[in-house]
Amino acid sequence: MIRTKGILFVTIMLLAAAFVSGCAAPNELNIGYQPSTHQIAHMTAMEKGWWAEDLAPFGIEGINEHEFPTGAPEMTAMLAGDLDVAYVGAAPVISALSKGLDAKIVAGVQTQGSNLVLRPEIPYMGPEDLKGLKIATFPAGTIQDTLLRSWLEENNIDPENDLDILAMGPGDAITAISAGRVDGVFLPHPAPAIIESEGNGVPVLASGDMSPGHACCVLVVSGELIRENPALVEQIVKTHIKATEYNKDNVDEASAIFAAKTGWEVEKIDKSLEDWDGVWISDPNLVVDSTVEYTTVQYDLGYIDTPLTKEDIFDLSFFEAVIG
Secondary structure: OHHHHHHHHHHHHHHHHHHHHHHOOOOEEEEEEOOOHHHHHHHHHHHOOHHHHHHHHHOOOEEEEEEOOOHHHHHHHHHOOOOOEEEEEHHHHHHHHHOOOOEEEEEEOEEOOEEEEEOOOOOOOOHHHHOOOEEEEOOOOOHHHHHHHHHHHHOOOOOOOOOEEEEOOHHHHHHHHHOOOOOEEEEEOOHHHHHHHOOOOEEEEEHHHHOOOOEOEEEEEEHHHHHHOHHHHHHHHHHHHHHHHHHHHOHHHHHHHHHHHHOOOHHHHHHHHHHOOOEEOOOHHHHHHHHHHHHHHHHHOOOOOOOOOHHHHEOOHHHHHHHO
């Protein structure tokens, strides 16, 4: 009897230990991002050691960063539970939420910042000139795909039949227009500046001209992290704000950090940040209306089954706690 009680006691203690371990804060954080000037805040926080330093008091011992070519595969990874935090376009978040992603946008990252670029020999006076062309952009459900198709329809251009829209990541799209395999691209910076600096294309329209002040990249955090460790999420937002403000005050250094991270020449990144219409932000309130509007656009395009609400997409409490 005594032996049975002892075994029972040990079993209970092991189960309790397992439960505590399962509820404990994670000791590593997985962050997704893309090699775009839109998301330099993450790169600066990594380069400066701020992620590691600021999150260490919360038991975070390692920061694992994962690079993705576009937001579509990044959100696939988050749906699979492989990411805790993501720097990503607002539109892919919508697509993922409609598929059951347990996450919320907790901060803004950037607005505008993409360009329609055509081969130098192709004349452009307006949307009608795109008929019959091959245009490469990011895959279905991304910011660029959603914005381009919506703008074409607003200008009475059928995105399915009047031109050929090809899904590509940034590297493949840059190669395709450089080789003349496509007539144009619609891509986030720095790709437009790189293509132009190499003489392979001319920017003819900025995304801010298509939709002024439109939402682009946002900071997304998993629902699990929000529920189980809200203090950590608040610090993630604080660090993001710190990196964003640092970049705005030190654009040359931000450019150098990006160039070192990606291998692109710093002169081309300087040109990108001089020419683009993008704006680095952290306040999610600046992109709420635009993001919710994307859900209607994606519904009309047949990408999602029903439009989402602000409450479905955002948790503004962390940003408000930080600034309040």
